[in-house]
Amino acid sequence: MDTTPTPNKPLATYRDGKLKATLWQNENREGDTYYTVNLAKVYEDRNGKLQETSSFSDTEVLRVTELGKEARTHALHLKREHSLERKQQQSQERNSDRRGGGTPDRFQNRSEPRMER
Numbered sequence: 001m002d003t004t005p006t007p008n009k010p011l012a013t014y015r016d017g018k019l020k021a022t023l024w025q026n027e028n029r030e031g032d033t034y035y036t037v038n039l040a041k042v043y044e045d046r047n048g049k050l051q052e053t054s055s056f057s058d059t060e061v062l063r064v065t066e067l068g069k070e071a072r073t074h075a076l077h078l079k080r081e082h083s084l085e086r087k088q089q090q091s092q093e094r095n096s097d098r099r100g101g102g103t104p105d106r107f108q109n110r111s112e113p114r115m116e117r
Helices: 056-099
Strands: 011-017 019-025 034-044 052-053
Touching: 011 056, 019 052, 019 056
Parallel strands: none
Antiparallel strands: 011 019, 019 034, 034 052
16 A cells, blocks of 8 residues: 655646746645645746746736735635535535434434323
C-alpha cells in the first residue's frame, strides 16, 4: 500500500503576463474544505531557470490584486456550490429517513396509554 501523499494540484491559475494567482483547495483536520490563493511573479534567473517571487513593483500591485480578486470570486462560487450540495445531501438523508429509515420515537408504542379527546 502506497502511503505517499499525492501532491495537491491547483484548481485554477489566473495570469497577466508574468503575474499569476493560483487557487488551491485544502482540507483541515475536521474534513472541512477551505481555499487559498498564492500570488506570484514568474521571472528567469541568471542561469535561465524560471523562478517565482512574491515581490511586486508598484505598477504590478494593482494587476496582481485583480488576479487575486478573480481567484477569490472563483473560491466563493465553489463555496456556494459546496454548501448547496451539502444541503441537498442532508435533505435527501432526511427524506430517506422519513420513507423507510425506521419509526421515529414519537410514533413508537409507549407503555402509557394516550388519552384521546
